[in-house]
Amino acid sequence: MNENPEEKSFDALIVGGGLAGARAAVELIKLSPKSKIALISKLHPLRSHSVAASGGINAAINEKDSWKDHAFETIKGSDYLADQDAAEFMCKHAKETVFEMENWGAMFSRTEKKDIAQRPFGGMKFPRTNFAGDTTGLTLLHSIWQQLFSMGLKVFDEWIVTSLIVKNNNCFGVNAIDLKTGKMHIFHSTATVFATGGYGRVFLKTTTSHSTTGDGTAIAFRAGVNLKDMEMIQFHPTGLYHSNVLISEAARGEGGILLNSKNERFMEKYAPNYKDLASRDVVSRAIMTEINEGRGVGSKKDHVMLQVSHLSKETLEEKLFETLSLAKKFEGVDATKNSIPVAPACHYTMGGIDNISFGGKTNINGFFAVGECGCISVHGANRLGGNSLLSTIVFGKVCGKEVFEYIKKNKKIPLPKEVVKESRQKIEELLKKDLKGYQKPAAVLEKIQTIMTEHFGVYRNELQMQKGLKELEKLKEHVKKIGVKDKGKIFNSNLIHALEVINIFDLALVIANSAIKRKESRGAHTREDFPKRDDENFLKHSIAKIEGKEVLVNFRDVKNIGYKPMERHY
Amino acid sequence: MNTLVNELDKKTEQKLEEVTIRFKRFNKEKKDSSYFESFKVKVQPGMSVLDAILKVRDEQDESITLRYSCRSARCGSCAMRINNRPMLACYTQAGKVVDSNGVINVSPMGNMKAEKDLVVNMDKPFWEAIQRTRSVLVNKAQRKHKMSQKNAEKIRHLTGCIMCGVCYSDCTAKTEDEEFIGPSAIASALRFSKDERDDYGKTRLKVIQEEPGTYIECAQCSLCSYYCPKEVDPAEAVEDTRIQASTYGINYRAPPVNMTISSNAVTTGNIYGESQETREDAIPKEVRENVVVETSNNGEFGYFAGCIQALTFTNVPENVARIFKESGKKMVYFGKDEYCCGFPMIMSGQMEQAKKVMLRNIKVFNEKKVKKLITTCSKCWWVLGTIYKKLAKENNIDYDLEITTVTDFSYQMKKEGKLKFKKPIDAKITYHDPCHLVREKGEVNEPRELINAIDKTKIVEMNHSEKDGMCCGTPTMGLRDPEMLEKIQSKRWNEIEETTADIMATSCGPCQVAFAMGNKKRKSPVRIVDLTDIIIEGLGFTPKDAKGRELMEARLELMEGLREMYSKMTPKQQDKTIEDTFDLKVKNDNP
DSSP: OOOOEEEEEEEEEEEEOOOHHHHHHHHHHOOOTOEEEEEEESSOOOGGGGGGGOEEOOOOSSSSSSHHHHHHHHHHTTTSSSSSHHHHHHHHHHHHHHHHHHTTTTOOOOOOOTOOOOEOOOOOSOOOOOOOOTOOHHHHHHHHHHHHHHTTEEEEEEEEEEEEEETTTEEEEEEEETTTTTOOEEEEEEEEOOOOOGGGGGSSBBSSTTTSSSSHHHHHHHHTEEEEOOOOOOEEEEEEETTOOOOHHHHTTTTOOOOOOOOOHHHHHTTTTTTTGSSSSHHHHHHHHHHHHTOOBTTTOOOOEETTTTTTTTIIIIIHHHHHHHHHHHHOOOOOTEEEEEEEEEEEOOOEOOSOOOOOOSSSSEEEEEEGGEHHHHHHTSSOTTTHHHHHHHHHHHHHHHHHHHHOOOOOOOOOOHHHHHHHHHHHHHHOOOOOBBHHHHHHHHHHHHHHHHHSSSSOOOHHHHHHHHHHHHHHHHHTTBOOOOOOSOOOOHHHHHHHHHHHHHHHHHHHHHHHOOSSSSSEEEEEEOOOHHHHHHHHEEEEETTTTEEEEEEEOOOOOOOOOOOOOO | OHHHHHHHSSSSSOOOEEOOOOOOOOBHHHHHHHEEEEEEOOOOOOOBBHHHHHHHHHHHOOOOOOOOOSSSSOOOOOOOETTTEEEEEGSOOOOOOOOSSSSSEEEOOSSSSSEEEEEEOOOOIIHHHHTTTSSOOOOOOOOOOOOOOHHHHHHHHTTTTOSSSSSHOOOHHHHHHHHHOOOOHHHHHHHHTTTTTTTTTTHHHHHHSSSHHHHHHHHOOOOOHHOOTTTHHHHHHHHHHHHHEEEEEEEEOOOHHHHHHHHHHHHHHSSOOOOOOGGGSSSSSHHHTTTESSOSSOOOOEEEOOOOHHHHHHHHHHHHHHHHHHTTTTTEOOOGGOOOSHHHHHHOHHHHHHHHHHHHHHHHHHTTTOOOOEEHHHHHHHIIIHHHHHHHTTTTTTOEEEEEEEEHHHHHHHHOOOOOOSSOOOEEEEOOHHHOOOIOOOOSHHHHHHTTTTTOOEOOOSOOOGOOOOOOOOHHHHHHHHHHHHHHHHHHHHHHTTTTTTTEEESSSHHHHHHHHHTTTTTTOOEEEEEHHHHHHTTTTOHHHHHHHHHHHHHHHHHHHHHHHHHOOOOOHHHHHHHHHHHHHHHHHHO
16 A cells, blocks of 8 residues: 555546446436546445345326325425425436336336336335335346446446545545555546445444445545434334344235234334334334333344234235245244244434535535435435335436536546545554554444444433443544554455444444434434424434534524425324 | 255254354465465354354454345345355355354355455456346337236346356356356346347347357256355256247357257257167167057156167166066157257257257157156256247147156156165265256255165265266367366366265266266276166166267267367368258258
8 A cells, every 4th residue: 555546537436336326327428428437336336235125116106196195205204304395306206217217127016007016115105116026126226237337337346435535625536445456546536426325334233234334424524524414313113133134114015014922913003094004213113112111022022023924925925025035044934924023223324415406416516425325305304115216316317417517517626635645644554553452343333333222222312312422432442443454455354344433433423413412303313301393493404514523513494395394193 | 946045944953052164265465375264153043154254254353355245135245155055145044054063164156266265356257247248128119118917027036136146156167168158147138138128139149149158158057046046047047048049040150060960960860860770779679578668558658768878878778678677667669759859959059950859759759649758868858848848838839748767767666666676786886966857856865865775885975966066067068179178077077086986877878978078088997887777787687888888989089080070171161061961951851
């Protein structure tokens, strides 16, 4: 790492090859085939976490359905924290998005009339979730990438971005390491897009991939980019008990039910109309209440059961094939006969980089964020199942357009060499750090995750959160001592792991600070000390920024275009 | 096909507290850095191999390097060899793969160069191959989002591919030719060609066929389908691709010798281009008596000998007749009416020619009223059972035959007490599992129990045996490139010799021919015999395999001569020679 970094120059650079990044790339190449565009990804793009999204993608494609209902239910689901214009925009463009994916080859399941099949999903009255078995994310990502492969995009896969180059509120690109050689490179670019995914790995129990460490979000934050609604973390009701592997909402969409230790279908009590298909925050809270009140299952009484065995053989084998095999594999349960042990686990992070336009603009010129790493916000305080795939593709496309406009209007500014050097030094220091008394990245990570899970879980309160924040502050010393044992150059995953843990730590601090500041209960953010929603003071986005080394949290009004906040009943 | 993942699902998990993970360590940066290193780690029930590896890495050695991400078999990152089998580490429970010493061996996938520990370079061998197949939906008409349920279900399993690379790791054709596009890429191309929304099917197949490493090179060994963690069944995809190509009228130009064999088979009925009457001589008159019947009246078996057995290893048909006689059963022997099963044509891309012989054979089976077929060749079994059924369905022909093997038949007869072994065979025997029979038919115990039932035999297993058995490399490969066959077979020969066996038995003529080709320079002393030879020896007869072997040597020399002749010609001359013989004779032939 001692050699001088190579410099590469592009008009636009996309970091992250999941659905949002890939869709933005397609749009950009279509609009501007002659521009120099590159995509960097920590993993091979087809390994991105988008492939894990299973249940489906929402769009009102049925004649009897309307995008307006979809928009209303999205806003209601968000507990009115979504920006209403953004939610409307997404739902209005949902139909064309799904049909575009269809034309690109996505393998949706079918109805007898040859149409795309739809299933009911949580928080929505109409069965609006278009699906491909229970591998919808996989087919969508493959379809977009098949387009990209045929377009000849320059892809730097297995490269990790270490910092964003920002000076005087302008973004110049990124510093990145080629994992295959260990060499550091500068990507000098007019526009830079982060599509780096969520930060689910902040929690101990999570359904998300090992790679969802919020790298982009943390890197941007350190470079002065604002973050929004970081306290809004979705806990999915049905993570497998031992492994936390996701059991898709499709299981309940197709008729699966949740049972407590008394074999009661407890959701009837919490959501008399929607029952097991209430929105995710409602179901996860209900499960935690059952567990807290002693009606959990097992020797530790710490989980509940998901029953699908009463469904028809056809439904199970054709529509819930993946659910059956995951239950069999990871819990040893034959779900056609027995119930599956499940418990809530972190699943999606509604918060992220503060977007100030639908195309992902931020407070830094030339820097965009899209997908789960951004926050437009359409999901507000609670995302509906089937809306994540939709938001990545709809806004990925808009992002491509806005980036195109940006690179057309703006010229590349020469690189501020001192900023580049500074960030390189940090990596070199990390690699050279004396291993005497060093902290292993994995050990520190587990500590962060334990604090976050214990103090910032489904139920939160001031006392607990303050305690958690103090513990995080104490952990700072450990984070400083994180060392890299592997001194090799090629595929130094030890170094990557260390960087990821540092990223996770920075985000944990932002989550803690934002959660403490929001003194109300809204969507996924449930406070025992403030059990009610407080629209007067908190119908607002929390905006976190870095000042010196402190995290500052302010609030900004939600965009309301006429959907009046009401009490949520399911 | 029953996949490895399916089989492990049925297995009960061992309850463990601790396992030893034995890593194959490697670092491209350092010289001589390939070594094995073991770590002990505490495990809980349900823990995956990936979890255990990450635990070792996090607690004991942070430099252990591997790819991983979703840990739920969706992202395809963590493919590696676990106990020598390519698998997804996240989708394999530690308690199901641990050996009796509490050890799990992990090493990088094969057919791709190792970079560091379990990380391999997938760029050229895998990702480039995928791109070469033009796997993108071409929907010129922008049809209005219509697709039938039937069509969707037909390709659903193909779209489940997560591109993990497991099917490339132990692929026989990939070992032979690193340009081979490979199972996943073929499945991916077929997925689009079968999609009713796609307008590019024919062109796509044509394009991929004109490039190096086309699907024709697949040895149909089916290891890919056995190991695939997502039940994509790439081997079947290759089968379908061959058929699909033919329906588009795409005929592949195979190397000249392979073309000659195909042409022989169509014109004369057998791959050697000899008189069909010769087939009648395979079973001597004295053995035929009270065994061979003209037509089946009581649901007797029909014996489909296969070209190699009927014309070269004639000991096999004789053995089969003896086995029937000893069992007190009767069979139809098709003799001169039996045409080549179609395998050589299928493998060299001449599907139209294959169809001709296949339809002719079906006619014969119907005329002789046969409902059950006995085969003595792994390829015949596969073609008669799989391709014929697909072909019959496509052409609305009635074809409802049970296809089995002489091994299976003998096993049943022994079980019923009709076959009794009398003579001991004092030998160490290893068994080479023919690909289709072991993985697709599931013939694992039958041959072994038969050998074991003979007094004094001792079975010794090769490193890769049963469903993990390696492919012989096929005579098709040997004809195309003898040196390549020798190269890939040397691994198998090492395994054979490591067993210190006196005899290697197998139940497939082509396997035996391939091994003879691959042993030409090596000259291993291990004797290769047909399993029926061992059976009849156990029954008290003397096998006549020496005669078969002599014939084979002569035929191989002939082929070698032919190959040399072609090699001296310019490609144009080659083409002309083939076209002349091919067109002329094909026209004359009217099956």
